[in-house]
Amino acid sequence: MRFQSQKVAYWFFATCMLLLSLQIVYGFIMGFARIGFDGLHDFIPFNTARATHTNLLVVWLLTGFMGAAYYIIPEESDRELYSVKLAYIQLLSWVVVGVVAIIGFHFNWWEGRKFLEIPRPLDYLVVVNVLTFLFNIAMTIWQAKKRSTTQLVLFFGLLCAALLYLPGMIYFDNQTLDSYFRWWVVHLWVEGVWELIMGGILAFLLIKLTGVDREVIEKWLYVVVGLTFLSGILGTGHHYYWIGTPKYWLMVGGIFSALEPLAFLGMAIWALNMYRKKGKNHPNKIALYWTLGSAMMSFIGAGFLGFAHTWPAVNQWTHGTLITAMHGHLAFWGAYAMLVLAVISYAMPNLTGRKLFTGMSGYLAFWASNIGMLGMTGALAVAGITQVYLERKLGMDFLVVQKEIIFHFIGMLLAATLFTVGITYFIVDFIRHGLPSDEAVGKNAGDLE
Amino acid sequence: MLSKSQARAFFLGGTFLFSAIFVFLTVDTLRQNESRTNAQNMTADVLKGKEIWEKNNCMGCHTLLGEGAYYAPDLTKVVERRGATWIDVFLDDPQAMFPGERKMIIYGFNKEEKGQIIAFLDWVGKIDANGWPPKPNIPIDSIATPQVPQAKSNAVVMAQPEKFSQLCVACHAVGGKGGNVGPALDHVGSKFDSDYLNRWLSDPQAIKPGTNMPKLPLTDPERKDIVTYLSALK
Numbered sequence A: 001m002r003f004q005s006q007k008v009a010y011w012f013f014a015t016c017m018l019l020l021s022l023q024i025v026y027g028f029i030m031g032f033a034r035i036g037f038d039g040l041h042d043f044i045p046f047n048t049a050r051a052t053h054t055n056l057l058v059v060w061l062l063t064g065f066m067g068a069a070y071y072i073i074p075e076e077s078d079r080e081l082y083s084v085k086l087a088y089i090q091l092l093s094w095v096v097v098g099v100v101a102i103i104g105f106h107f108n109w110w111e112g113r114k115f116l117e118i119p120r121p122l123d124y125l126v127v128v129n130v131l132t133f134l135f136n137i138a139m140t141i142w143q144a145k146k147r148s149t150t151q152l153v154l155f156f157g158l159l160c161a162a163l164l165y166l167p168g169m170i171y172f173d174n175q176t177l178d179s180y181f182r183w184w185v186v187h188l189w190v191e192g193v194w195e196l197i198m199g200g201i202l203a204f205l206l207i208k209l210t211g212v213d214r215e216v217i218e219k220w221l222y223v224v225v226g227l228t229f230l231s232g233i234l235g236t237g238h239h240y241y242w243i244g245t246p247k248y249w250l251m252v253g254g255i256f257s258a259l260e261p262l263a264f265l266g267m268a269i270w271a272l273n274m275y276r277k278k279g280k281n282h283p284n285k286i287a288l289y290w291t292l293g294s295a296m297m298s299f300i301g302a303g304f305l306g307f308a309h310t311w312p313a314v315n316q317w318t319h320g321t322l323i324t325a326m327h328g329h330l331a332f333w334g335a336y337a338m339l340v341l342a343v344i345s346y347a348m349p350n351l352t353g354r355k356l357f358t359g360m361s362g363y364l365a366f367w368a369s370n371i372g373m374l375g376m377t378g379a380l381a382v383a384g385i386t387q388v389y390l391e392r393k394l395g396m397d398f399l400v401v402q403k404e405i406i407f408h409f410i411g412m413l414l415a416a417t418l419f420t421v422g423i424t425y426f427i428v429d430f431i432r433h434g435l436p437s438d439e440a441v442g443k444n445a446g447d448l449e
Numbered sequence B: 001m002l003s004k005s006q007a008r009a010f011f012l013g014g015t016f017l018f019s020a021i022f023v024f025l026t027v028d029t030l031r032q033n034e035s036r037t038n039a040q041n042m043t044a045d046v047l048k049g050k051e052i053w054e055k056n057n058c059m060g061c062h063t064l065l066g067e068g069a070y071y072a073p074d075l076t077k078v079v080e081r082r083g084a085t086w087i088d089v090f091l092d093d094p095q096a097m098f099p100g101e102r103k104m105i106i107y108g109f110n111k112e113e114k115g116q117i118i119a120f121l122d123w124v125g126k127i128d129a130n131g132w133p134p135k136p137n138i139p140i141d142s143i144a145t146p147q148v149p150q151a152k153s154n155a156v157v158m159a160q161p162e163k164f165s166q167l168c169v170a171c172h173a174v175g176g177k178g179g180n181v182g183p184a185l186d187h188v189g190s191k192f193d194s195d196y197l198n199r200w201l202s203d204p205q206a207i208k209p210g211t212n213m214p215k216l217p218l219t220d221p222e223r224k225d226i227v228t229y230l231s232a233l234k
Helices: A004-034 A046-077 A084-105 A120-142 A149-163 A175-210 A214-239 A248-276 A285-310 A312-318 A322-352 A361-393 A398-404 A406-433 B004-036 B044-055 B078-082 B084-092 B111-125 B162-166 B194-202 B220-231
Strands: none
Touching: A004 A046, A004 A084, A004 A322, A004 A406, A046 A084, A046 A120, A046 A149, A046 A175, A046 A322, A084 A120, A120 A149, A149 A175, A149 A214, A175 A214, A175 A248, A175 A285, A175 A322, A175 B004, A214 A248, A214 B004, A248 A285, A248 A312, A248 B004, A285 A312, A285 A322, A285 A361, A312 A361, A322 A361, A322 A406, A361 A398, A361 A406, A398 A406, B044 B111, B078 B084, B078 B111, B084 B111, B084 B162, B162 B220, B194 B220
16 A cells, blocks of 8 residues: 555455445345245344345445545545545444444334335435545545546546435335336446446556556546446336336337446456556456456346346346346346455555465455355346246246245355355455554555556 | 547546436426326325335335335235235235245234225326236146146036135135135035034134134125035035
8 A cells, every 4th residue: 555544445344344244144044034944034024134135235335435445546646545534434434324224124114115225314324424435535636646537437436326325315105206216326326326436446456457558448447437328327217117107218228228238348348458468467366356357247247137137028027026136146246246355355465565365265265256156146047037937927826936946045045155155265364464554555565556 | 549538528428418318208207107107096095005115114025016025926916916805804914824935024004004005005006017017928728738627616606705706715726716825625515514614714723723724804794605605616
């Protein structure tokens, strides 16, 4: 790390690890409930586990983005963070809000709107918190000696993510409108501005890890995020087919969803090409694995698997089935989870001065978690396709069909176990790195610049 | 080859253009919303029902208009499919209606709250959702070999009492139509006499403690109709 204040990022990453572990626990609770072992029903019913599982995902990814920003922005701005104290206060309050929300879920305190279950009073605190974060980042950039595209794209992404949280806070008594504007948050986040954040972080990592000229990488960054918005904004339409909105959304959503893989394909080609053009070998191979892996898996999970069921003629059958869960798992993993793990893998040796990337466990973490996640996605895919045929095409009863697909959930649990082994390796490595050290300031373990 | 400023112009121009189209379409969607969702039918009960729906995070298991958690059935057309009476009985003790199956929380809603939930679901079911959910389009007979010709049933001889088709068919089948949670009732009339059937329906637990059959809220004439119908199934 170049600057003392980058150490803040460590605490954000540590929080990530904690929340990710918890998310996996709740995933298992749901997996077991699906094969008939729902002994926790009285304490953690499925809807509680589900809300906790998905909200933890959102919270840990956002925590990761914040940590990444606190690490990247000082380096890109070539100065210390505007206020380290503010960053710690922000992290602390962020964790408090998250913990209160999750405990609340267990006492029937929530909003009951998929992905946006956090109760309204806490929403306001989230807004204040994110504004604090953005203020800190903005001031750092404002007072910076230099401007970079990476820095600005990342900031623009974080700002839009904050602004787009607002439509989710308006109350609509009409279910259709409620759903319509809920997707402004959920879709425009994950298939819009989060991709901007992803592009910014990816650009930073590629610059550091491949040594390719910044100008080249940043030019393609514009092209990639341009493609994202070109397809992603009107791609929101694929959520508007069957909720009571006009018929033209079928056409608009269909066409622009079909273009969405292009943005991810662009991202993958961009990352791989930059890697091919690399000037020198960076010693932190594990960070490179996660970086390139993220670019490729996001194309498969978010791009290809999304494309596989957003065409209206297909979606009328798959909408509201496990097919969505299948796509969701690999999409979030590839695009965002792997990217946060990439930043952590890159930053940890720099923060602590310990070069653990020479060992075997980093590779084990990478392969076990990725194969595990592909296995889970495969199991969900088979379960989902079976469900679509039996329940939707043949008209069999919901519960009867669910019994038919129990077997695939056993498969999913096995794959999830492998996934957990991988994540455990990752977390053990994280802990082995130890705390950020002052001696590491001013040095970057093996950087090319 | 593309220069960096051209790439930036592509990004900014594209973002602006497509955001503008998106906002335009949103305005048009809002304009059509009243008629497509029958907003005039959103009574106080419907709004209350939506509140209950959200307060208990029903979407954490069920889906509505296909949005939710895939752990429990989609409820978009549930009022049309099951009928208000069935839902009313079901909500009192969901686990009794599907014994040994996936569990639903017993919320203990009162009569009024249940009515509000049903009103909300009824309104949602009538939203113009572009034909979703679609009707099954593969006839099940075309892929499954028909079983041995079904034993002749008296099912068609007599029309089902209203309550029977509202409640009983959720679990029991007659003439191959109905649920499979409880046994098929095609020949129940030859197994039990009407007195036994009457006592059974009045209080299943008293006859066979531990049975999965719930005690259904039937008035005397309703129960009498069902017993008469069942006795004819020989």
